[in-house]
Amino acid sequence: MPPPDDEDDPGEIPYRRYDVPKQGFEDYWYPIICTAELKRKPKAVRLVGRDIVLFRDAGTLVALDERCPHRGVKLSLGQCSYPGSGTISCPYHGWTFDGSTGRLIAALMEGPDSPVARKVATRSYPVREHAGLIWLWPGSMQPSTLVDDIPEWIGRQETFFNISMYTDYKCNWRWLVDNWPQDHHAQYVHRNAPELMFQPQLPYALTLDPKPLDGNKGLAIKRSGGMTGADYPGLGRFPKNEWWRFMKPTGRGNVTGFETSKARTVYGIKNQSELWLPGLTVVGRLSGEYSLIQWAVPIDGETTRCFNINNWRRMGWRREIYDRAHYYLFRSWVHDRMFSDQDKVLIESTVPGLERLSKTDVGVIAWRKFAGTHARRPPGEHKLSVA
Ligand code: FES
Numbered sequence: 001m002p003p004p005d006d007e008d009d010p011g012e013i014p015y016r017r018y019d020v021p022k023q024g025f026e027d028y029w030y031p032i033i034c035t036a037e038l039k040r041k042p043k044a045v046r047l048v049g050r051d052i053v054l055f056r057d058a059g060t061l062v063a064l065d066e067r068c069p070h071r072g073v074k075l076s077l078g079q080c081s082y083p084g085s086g087t088i089s090c091p092y093h094g095w096t097f098d099g100s101t102g103r104l105i106a107a108l109m110e111g112p113d114s115p116v117a118r119k120v121a122t123r124s125y126p127v128r129e130h131a132g133l134i135w136l137w138p139g140s141m142q143p144s145t146l147v148d149d150i151p152e153w154i155g156r157q158e159t160f161f162n163i164s165m166y167t168d169y170k171c172n173w174r175w176l177v178d179n180w181p182q183d184h185h186a187q188y189v190h191r192n193a194p195e196l197m198f199q200p201q202l203p204y205a206l207t208l209d210p211k212p213l214d215g216n217k218g219l220a221i222k223r224s225g226g227m228t229g230a231d232y233p234g235l236g237r238f239p240k241n242e243w244w245r246f247m248k249p250t251g252r253g254n255v256t257g258f259e260t261s262k263a264r265t266v267y268g269i270k271n272q273s274e275l276w277l278p279g280l281t282v283v284g285r286l287s288g289e290y291s292l293i294q295w296a297v298p299i300d301g302e303t304t305r306c307f308n309i310n311n312w313r314r315m316g317w318r319r320e321i322y323d324r325a326h327y328y329l330f331r332s333w334v335h336d337r338m339f340s341d342q343d344k345v346l347i348e349s350t351v352p353g354l355e356r357l358s359k360t361d362v363g364v365i366a367w368r369k370f371a372g373t374h375a376r377r378p379p380g381e382h383k384l385s386v387a
């Protein structure tokens, strides 16, 4: 079992009243690695504080508890000694487990009549391969249908293609998600990102209006009003006159129009940005031609895997070659690395403790409250009333 949240942990102060758990919400599908990373050898992963071994045999993908129940050695150091059987053998004394059920098939060093065989089982986890990613369900509830539970344009392969990458953050997953509900850091931090440095100042001092999405899957944070420059008494102007900001923003400033846009009518992207449970953000473009999903995957209380799942609408092979080349040569660096690294440095530097929240945190507060109230959990585990 993952360790319980520490009562004296200052990192818990902002979240305790909202009942958003340190280790993450367990009863959801999470992307854990890219499919290409799982080769012939078993692979160890960690999710919501659970150590899990992934392996593939005879075309079947399985996930078991990493720890051998015999004397605790890591199964990921073992191997599939009987190809085609869907089993994995522990490297220490050869206990051999069925991948799909977790049952001990044989204790090889005790002979075929070992009394322990079939009396022991290790935990097996629901696991799927979809859209170039391996997905795990670490919870105890009956798993939902994967494609119904994640944004549909991840892997609607006939209509979209996607390229995914991830970076591990040395921080709790909640700090990464708190970076997404329009807290106005983007207008400040990213104004000097290579991607935006020639564009005019993004509007700030916006009015934020968080609204639940259909079925309480998440929140849309609507934005309105705002300013692109102002005089601050005793200081001067923000932003300062920066002559190099001569570009016209292309699409990025468009936060309205989603009600009637192609993005909505054809592709179901209804808002410029949405936050979904268990902790992901969906950023769409009005044209519906591209969307970015960033997913905060809780590895454990101190580490978070930030997946960037880039999705493009298929518009012919020439356009696909262009989109892929543009991604690998430009966007993967300028956005998925440089832009995101600006966030990473700051999020990882956070000193946990009491916060003094303000007007720009309306979305952050709404998210915490929404997540604590509406996240799927086993019956009886909700501490907040479901509105
Ligand atoms: S520790 Fe795994 S077989 Fe002994």
Ligand SMILES: [Fe+2]
Binding pocket: 179, 185, 186, 189, 190, 343
């Ligand atoms: Fe950011």
